[in-house]
Amino acid sequence: MDHVLAARAQMGTSLAFHIVFAALGVALPLLVFAAEGMWLRTRDRAYYDLARSWGKGMAILFAVGAVSGTILSFELGLLWPGFMRFAGGIIGLPFSLEGFAFFIEAIFIGLYLYGWDRLSPRAHWLTALPIAISGPVSASFITMANAWMQMPTGFRLVNGKVTDVHPFTAMFAEPWLVEVIHATLASFVFTGFATAAVCAFAWLRGDRRAQVVAGLRIAMIMGAIAIPTQIIVGDIIARFDAEKQPAKFAAMEAVYHTQRGAPITIGGIAHADHIDGAIKIPKALSILVGGNTTAEVTGLDHVPADEHPPVFLTHLSFDAMVGSGSALLLIAVMWLVTVVRRRELPRWLGIALVAGAPLALIALEAGWCVTEFGRQPWIAHGLLRTTDAATIAPGVDIAFYVFSFIYIVLAATCWWLLRQVDGEARP
Amino acid sequence: MTPLVGVALVALLTIVLYAILGGADFGGGVWDLLATGPRRSEQRDAVSHAIGPVWEANHVWLIFAIVTMFTCFPLAFADIATNLSAPLSFALVGIVLRGAAFIFRNYAKVASPFARAWTAVFGIASLLTPFWFGDSVGALATGRYAWLSPFALSVGVFALVACAQIAAIFLTDEVQDERLRNDFRRRAIGATFALWIVGAIPALIARFAEPSLFAALITPRAAIPITCAILLGLIVALALHRGAWQFARIAVGAEALAILAGWFGAQAPALVPGRITLADAAASDAMLTAFLIAVAAGAVFLIPSLFLLFAVFKGPRSSA
Numbered sequence: 001m002d003h004v005l006a007a008r009a010q011m012g013t014s015l016a017f018h019i020v021f022a023a024l025g026v027a028l029p030l031l032v033f034a035a036e037g038m039w040l041r042t043r044d045r046a047y048y049d050l051a052r053s054w055g056k057g058m059a060i061l062f063a064v065g066a067v068s069g070t071i072l073s074f075e076l077g078l079l080w081p082g083f084m085r086f087a088g089g090i091i092g093l094p095f096s097l098e099g100f101a102f103f104i105e106a107i108f109i110g111l112y113l114y115g116w117d118r119l120s121p122r123a124h125w126l127t128a129l130p131i132a133i134s135g136p137v138s139a140s141f142i143t144m145a146n147a148w149m150q151m152p153t154g155f156r157l158v159n160g161k162v163t164d165v166h167p168f169t170a171m172f173a174e175p176w177l178v179e180v181i182h183a184t185l186a187s188f189v190f191t192g193f194a195t196a197a198v199c200a201f202a203w204l205r206g207d208r209r210a211q212v213v214a215g216l217r218i219a220m221i222m223g224a225i226a227i228p229t230q231i232i233v234g235d236i237i238a239r240f241d242a243e244k245q246p247a248k249f250a251a252m253e254a255v256y257h258t259q260r261g262a263p264i265t266i267g268g269i270a271h272a273d274h275i276d277g278a279i280k281i282p283k284a285l286s287i288l289v290g291g292n293t294t295a296e297v298t299g300l301d302h303v304p305a306d307e308h309p310p311v312f313l314t315h316l317s318f319d320a321m322v323g324s325g326s327a328l329l330l331i332a333v334m335w336l337v338t339v340v341r342r343r344e345l346p347r348w349l350g351i352a353l354v355a356g357a358p359l360a361l362i363a364l365e366a367g368w369c370v371t372e373f374g375r376q377p378w379i380a381h382g383l384l385r386t387t388d389a390a391t392i393a394p395g396v397d398i399a400f401y402v403f404s405f406i407y408i409v410l411a412a413t414c415w416w417l418l419r420q421v422d423g424e425a426r427p
Numbered sequence: 428m429t430p431l432v433g434v435a436l437v438a439l440l441t442i443v444l445y446a447i448l449g450g451a452d453f454g455g456g457v458w459d460l461l462a463t464g465p466r467r468s469e470q471r472d473a474v475s476h477a478i479g480p481v482w483e484a485n486h487v488w489l490i491f492a493i494v495t496m497f498t499c500f501p502l503a504f505a506d507i508a509t510n511l512s513a514p515l516s517f518a519l520v521g522i523v524l525r526g527a528a529f530i531f532r533n534y535a536k537v538a539s540p541f542a543r544a545w546t547a548v549f550g551i552a553s554l555l556t557p558f559w560f561g562d563s564v565g566a567l568a569t570g571r572y573a574w575l576s577p578f579a580l581s582v583g584v585f586a587l588v589a590c591a592q593i594a595a596i597f598l599t600d601e602v603q604d605e606r607l608r609n610d611f612r613r614r615a616i617g618a619t620f621a622l623w624i625v626g627a628i629p630a631l632i633a634r635f636a637e638p639s640l641f642a643a644l645i646t647p648r649a650a651i652p653i654t655c656a657i658l659l660g661l662i663v664a665l666a667l668h669r670g671a672w673q674f675a676r677i678a679v680g681a682e683a684l685a686i687l688a689g690w691f692g693a694q695a696p697a698l699v700p701g702r703i704t705l706a707d708a709a710a711s712d713a714m715l716t717a718f719l720i721a722v723a724a725g726a727v728f729l730i731p732s733l734f735l736l737f738a739v740f741k742g743p744r745s746s747a
Contacts, residue, residue, distance in 0.1 A: 056534060059530060059534065060530055060531075060534055062483070063483065063526055063527065063529070063530035064526075064527055064530070066483055066486065066526060067522060067523045067526040067527055068523070069490075070486070070489070070490060070519070070522055070523065070526075071519060071523060073490055073493045073494065074493070074508075074515060074516075074519050076497065076508075077493075077497065077504050077505065077507070077508025077509075077515075078508050078512050078515065078516060078519075081504075081505035081506075081508050081509045082505070084497050084501055084504055084505050084508070085501050085502055085504075085505035086501075087501075088497040088498055088501030088504060088505075088710065089498065089499075089501045089710030089711060089714045090714070092494065092497060092498020092499070092501075092710070092714060092718065093498065093714070093717050093718065093721055095494045095497070095498060096491075096494050096495070096498050096718055096721045096722070096725075097721050097724075097725065098494070099487065099490055099491040099494045099725070100721075100724075100725030100726075100728060100729055102487050102490060103484065103487045103491070103725075103728075103729050103732070103733075104728055104729070104732055106483035106484040106486065106487050107484045107732045107733060107735070107736045108732065109483060110479075110480040110481055110483060110484055110736055110740070111480070111735065111736060111739060113479075113480070114479055114480035114740065115480075115739060118739055118740075119739070130732070163711075165710070165711045165713045165714055166713060167713060167714050167717035167718075168717060391508075391509055391512065392509065393509050393510070393512040393513075395512065395513065395516075399512075399516055402516075402520070406520070406523060406524070410523075410527055413527070413531055413545075416541075417531060417534055417535065420534075420535070420536070421534060
């Protein structure tokens with residue numbers, strides 16, 4: 001394998017693996033905090049059991065998230081020394097702050113998991129709060145570093161040398177706020193629907209204990225709030241990209257030529273210069289971007305061919321994200337209708353809720369793919385190409401196979417163990 | 428004080444804390460692997476009990492060290508990560524498997540084959556990380572990134588034994604049962620003597636194979652802390668013999684600090700001897716200053732939280 005491809009494959013695999021645990025690390029503590037809070041309020045044993053069982057899951061997922069995150073921090077140097085040499089001294093600040101947020105998470109997770117017998121019930125409950133806050137904060141700092149890669153700022157290049165560095169400006173690169181909101185909501189969407197799916201699965205198998213019903217409700221409240229908000233934010237980001245990152249937007253929407261009255265292109269096989277077999281909704285993209293049927297949409301022809309993102313992958317990821325996100329919205333609406341009508345959960349909706357987990361996983365992974373494929377061929381947009389940032393050290397391909405194997409083992413073990421933990425909680 | 432000095436102090440403190448706290452957790456894994464005798468499972472329980480609540484927090488010192496390195500010394504970070512990619516990757520495999528295996532075995536059914544398998548992984552992975560980090564430090568000190576040199580490998584062995592020593596002493600102090608305490612005390616004394624022996628080996632190798640490194644090691648700013656470390660080892664052994672567990676704990680911390688001070692003294696102001704100095708590799712003053720502001724802001728949250736963690740789990744009443 002070519003060393004740049006090996007480096008990209010390893011980084012991609014590592015991120016695809018870690019993002020699942022990171023997303024759960026962001027939002028699961030809030031579910032735990034809610035469940036334990038409900039227990040303190042109502043003294044209903046079901047909430048206590050729920051908090052204990054979610055807490056065990058959180059322990060396992062957090063540990064795997066912590067070690068897989070460590071892999072990434074090493075890989076920044078092991079795979080992308082060219083990028084770190086260039087960017088470390090510009091964009092290190094959010095990483096440093098993330099270090100502190102991660103510290104708070106790790107400290108309070110220790111207190112939470114091992115503090116059941118050592119702290120008063122109220123104090124124990126409160127130790128979940130710093131975890132629930134520092135998780136999203138930590139992920140936000142990492143997303144801010146990503147925002148800089150999309151639109152680098154906070155320095156000047158003089159004769160190829162970086163000078164006049166403003167770390168606080170670099171930290172707040174233009175897309176930072178939309179990216180942070182979008183990534184945080186993605187974590188809440190994924191965690192809400194994935195947790196609800198676990199409860200719905202138990203429910204379908206005839207487990208009607210109060211903790212299953214309560215767990216499904218708490219998790220779906222999270223999912224049902226997060227998904228419509230996320231779709232609104234997604235629309236804002238699409239317009240942001242159309243204006244500020246036109247090459248990425250053009251690849252997402254498979255717009256090859258700058259045009260007025262551009263259609264929305266759904267599906268199809270996107271080639272470098274045309275798309276086959278796509279459904280087109282005439283003028284819809286112009287309406288979405290500019291508010292009228294004749295608004296101009298910038299196409300890929302706006303940038304030189306060697307600066308095009310991979311259209312096939314970016315467009316496919318975008319469709320997968322939007323498609324699964326819309327399906328999740330539909331599930332949330334159907335669930336809400338059932339709750340409002342005070343009906344018992346119908347079996348078909350239980351099945352739909354279980355399907356919510358893979359859909360939410362697709363939305364999470366595909367969304368991340370959109371932003372990262374859409375940034376290519378740049379690692380720092382307009383400044384440094386991905387190919388120029390990769391390591392020259394030997395053995396990257398071997399490392400890729402070794403770490404991929406480790407991820408498979410960890411994922412399988414996690415899956416198996418979480419099912420055990422879930423099973424133990426049943427009488 | 429220039430920002431560079433401030434950042435260098437933060438970096439050194441981070442390395443010291445990771446070496447002692449993170450090192451003790453890896454050392455705990457070594458004793459888990461070497462658990463023997465009639466109290467074998469109690470020894471393992473003691474290890475789990477001691478590192479369970481704190482290992483993730485202790486691990487963050489490593490993350491913070493890496494972040495400090497690439498934020499403040501990006502040139503050195505890129506150079507080291509390129510040239511030491513092999514030993515660092517091996518250490519990383521150890522980190523991943525140790526952490527995952529620890530949590531997997533702790534949440535598995537006791538005495539299941541699953542738990543036994545992951546217990547073995549936990550122990551073996553705990554050997555990898557201290558050894559390969561030690562090797563990386565040794566390789567760095569050669570100035571040639573000679574990570575397969577006898578010197579680097581001997582530093583790896585030394586680091587592994589040092590972690591085992593720290594862990595054995597912490598465990599001696601933390602367990603309640605007298606017989607269990609005696610198990611760990613014997614291990615602690617053994618490890619302390621072993622550390623003298625494996626400490627002499629890199630010194631001898633340096634004498635014959637690494638002349639410039641040896642010259643740096645016998646300058647006062649390296650030789651004085653190293654001498655202190657040897658003497659502190661004696662004090663540790665004495666404290667263990669006399670049953671002064673808490674004193675032994677402090678003394679072994681001081682010993683680890685002295686060893687690291689010897690390394691820093693031999694290298695400073697070079698990050699990679701003969702190749703890169705701190706000043707060469709440093710990011711702009713604006714970045715270093717911003718980093719120090721971030722550290723000050725972060726410390727406001729970190730210090731009370733750490734205090735709480737250690738007060739709850741490692742304080743005087745914690746074993747009640």
